[in-house]
Amino acid sequence: MSQASKTTGNDFFEQVYAVVRLIPAGRVTSYGAIARYLGAARSARMVGWAMNASHSLEDPLPAHRVVNRNGMLSGKMHFEHPGAMRELLEQEGIEIENDKVQNFSVLFWDPQRELTL
DNA sequence: CACATGACTGACT
DNA sequence: AAGTCAGCCATGT
Numbered sequence: 655m656s657q658a659s660k661t662t663g664n665d666f667f668e669q670v671y672a673v674v675r676l677i678p679a680g681r682v683t684s685y686g687a688i689a690r691y692l693g694a695a696r697s698a699r700m701v702g703w704a705m706n707a708s709h710s711l712e713d714p715l716p717a718h719r720v721v722n723r724n725g726m727l728s729g730k731m732h733f734e735h736p737g738a739m740r741e742l743l744e745q746e747g748i749e750i751e752n753d754k755v756q757n758f759s760v761l762f763w764d765p766q767r768e769l770t771l
Numbered sequence: 772c773a774c775a776t777g778a779c780t781g782a783c784t
Numbered sequence: 785a786a787g788t789c790a791g792c793c794a795t796g797t
Binding site: 694696697698699700703 | 791792793794795
């Protein structure tokens with residue numbers, strides 16, 4: 655593979671996927687938290703981009719556990735069907751109200767805080 | 772090359 | 785507390 659960069663396959667994307675897969679069930683995190691953990695605190699949008707590209711992944715990605723810093727399901731529109739994100743979260747015991755995660759501060763899972771010390 | 776868009780965030784009002 | 789504005793970075797037109 656001479657072409658290390660195939661659009662998808664960048665280390666950044668892979669690292670994002672790795673962190674997302676590490677999110678325990680019943681927990682949620684934010685794009686900024688992942689970006690900051692990867693050393694790209696100002697590239698939170700790039701994390702969202704990685705999620706958008708996750709559709710090409712063969713392995714399932716718990717993207718429903720990734721929300722914005724306000725705990726709002728900003729990415730629900732990008733799922734197979736609007737509302738799927740909410741259902742998936744509720745299946746894990748997360749309470750959703752008005753497309754927003756309840757007890758977000760409690761359910762928040764920060765990789766920088768949970769993984770690295 | 773310039774402008775607009777987007778699964779974001781922080782600061783300001 | 786809720787709404788608005790600006791900064792950031794990659795992609796699309």
